Amino acid sequence: MSSQGYTVAVVGATGAVGQQMMRYLAKREFPVKELRPLASARSAGQKVIFHGEEVVIQEAVPTAFDGVDIALFSAGGSVSEKLAPEAVARGAVVIDNTNAYRMNPDVPLVVPEVNREAIRQHKGIIANPNCSTIQMVVALKPLYDRYGIERVIVSTYQSVSGAGWQAIDELQQQSKALLNGEEISANILPVGKLSKHYQMAFNVIPQIDVAQENGFTLEEMKMVRETKKIFNDSSIGVTATCVRVPVMRGHSESVYVELKSEFDLDEVRQLLNNAPGVIVEDAIEEQVYPMPVDAADRPEVFVGRIRRDFTHPRALNLWVVSDNLLKGAATNAIQIAEALISEEK
Amino acid sequence: MSSQGYTVAVVGATGAVGQQMMRYLAKREFPVKELRPLASARSAGQKVIFHGEEVVIQEAVPTAFDGVDIALFSAGGSVSEKLAPEAVARGAVVIDNTNAYRMNPDVPLVVPEVNREAIRQHKGIIANPNCSTIQMVVALKPLYDRYGIERVIVSTYQSVSGAGWQAIDELQQQSKALLNGEEISANILPVGKLSKHYQMAFNVIPQIDVAQENGFTLEEMKMVRETKKIFNDSSIGVTATCVRVPVMRGHSESVYVELKSEFDLDEVRQLLNNAPGVIVEDAIEEQVYPMPVDAADRPEVFVGRIRRDFTHPRALNLWVVSDNLLKGAATNAIQIAEALISEEK
DSSP states (O other): OBTTBEEEEEETTTSHHHHHHHHHHHHTTOOEEEEEEEEOTTTTTOEEEETTEEEEOEEOOGGGGTTOSEEEEOSOHHHHHHHHHHHHHTTOEEEEOSSSSTTOTTSOBOOHHHHGGGGGGOSSEEEOOOHHHHHHHHHHHHHHHHHOEEEEEEEEEBOGGGGOHHHHHHHHHHHHHHHTTOOOOOOSSSOTTSSOOOOOTTOOBSOOSOBOTTSSBHHHHHHHHHHHHHHTOTTOEEEEEOOBOSOSSOEEEEEEEEESSOOOHHHHHHHHHHSTTEEEOOBGGGTBOOOHHHHTTOOSEEEEEEEEOTTSTTEEEEEEEEOTTIIIIIHHHHHHHHHHHHHHO | OBTTBEEEEEESTTSHHHHHHHHHHHHTTOOEEEEEEEEOTTTTTOEEEETTEEEEOEEOOGGGGTTOSEEEEOSOHHHHHHHHHHHHHTTOEEEEOSSSSTTOTTSOBOOHHHHGGGGGGOSSEEEOOOHHHHHHHHHHHHHHHHHOEEEEEEEEEBOGGGGOHHHHHHHHHHHHHHHTTOOOOOOSSSOTTSSOOOOOTTOOBSOOSOBOTTSSBHHHHHHHHHHHHHHTOTTOEEEEEOOBOSOSSOEEEEEEEEESSOOOHHHHHHHHHHSTTEEEOOBGGGTBOOOHHHHTTOOSEEEEEEEEOTTSTTEEEEEEEEOTTIIIIIHHHHHHHHHHHHHHO
């Protein structure tokens, strides 16, 4: 890699997350010598604007990674499975935002605020966790360090942007149709590739990603497994119920946390206040708490509704909100890239 | 009361719940000799249709209860506080859908599927529990009877209709405005009488009703206190996080239940299947689970996503959905009235 900057590929450059990655690379003034936006053959030839200049999207093929230093992948698991090894073979470090490598023992799964040091173990690929996991572990980190965590029970309120542009469009189209008293069509949610699709507008759907044999969904099991891996602590119990709500952008989570030792609630607030990447918005008596419309387009994790649980002596409840396209995806990936280049210095 | 039928007053006849009460009285063929719709002076003179005939709304004043056998109240706590004693003094039995009397030790708090026998203790007033409590206790009842319940942790996804017609209208107006790229106004949610109002369209708001000193909201504490009272068991621990979502009608709940003894998951499904008022919709592998748009205008409580909790040996998770205007309010009130008259026979 060069001291004048890095050649950075963004795979999935036309996607909701890919676009935020490029925006965020520019915003954070990441030292980009050359931006290489990559996408499917269908999108090749289209242009993106980066630092005020047009850059042509190229087709994501193995040779497109020649000379790439850092490749940010966010084009689906199958694209990562096929092309990430090609990028690594050409000398790139891959930061992968899909589920393809997250649980691979050779691949660090990194949220810089929690386990930045794991980056050093990479063998070419570093995985970006699932959006719903990232915001939760950022909020849990200061509690884990101070008290230890026995277990977590989380119910999510996830926006449709996690399912891409098409899902955002579908929610808008359905909302318009219903408000005009017209018939709706449903083709994307809850899971594009499955056979049944349901109304998302003015509805909630208790399924994100495919079913697993144990009755949980893959999204729910991602939260379980990734949390253990990121904290490098398989003793943490996690139970998740993942639900899609008719919100464009921003995931919310109702989080019950059982700690290993007793705690003082003021100290918990203080710890969260001081935690990197966390903003506490917690004053229910003044109607202050995080909401997804306020968190949209902001890179932090917002925590509110902090309160003692009266059914267990070592438990508390939190309300955690973050922009799933930023900290849940693009921001975290760029932060990994920043940590990576700072390690090299 | 007469064998030819009962004189039934509906207080709050223009409201979202009051209208469902009248509709449901007709649908269930409740033996109504005379329907007396009552409302504020502003609405007096308007007409409602009952069994195909127009009935004029009268002003809800004390003398309007002369000759009334059963008075269904759903016009806000202050109206109930003022007029329920007047109705009782005139010989009516009041079934009150507000928060005014729910925790009063002289007032039974009744969900017929759970504690029908409590009706016998009434001294003129019977309280209808809060919508979010009703659907949860109906689902918990067979588990309580078979295994005992140690504690419950619930996160809700509540529709705006719980806040009345104005909240439904506000959600529709805001949704239209946002889809047209226009400015929105917010005047109702989360709590009409509080000073701050927030966007509901394409957002979630982690506040329902006013804040309490312990950091929970009143809605959350209603779920805690009412559950204990309905089961007549103060040992049940309940923790609630109540959240408003941009859904017109139907509340959803992610419910974690810790039982007192070990359980078999197939038996749990069987118990729920056989429970009165419960419909099990539980096959995640076939994308079968309850959703609010499917539950709307149906009187049952729908339960799905039934699965063992892997973080505790005696815990399971449920997804519980019901129409907050029906089982959460009108249906339950009419069921209480039905139980009441059947006790008298």
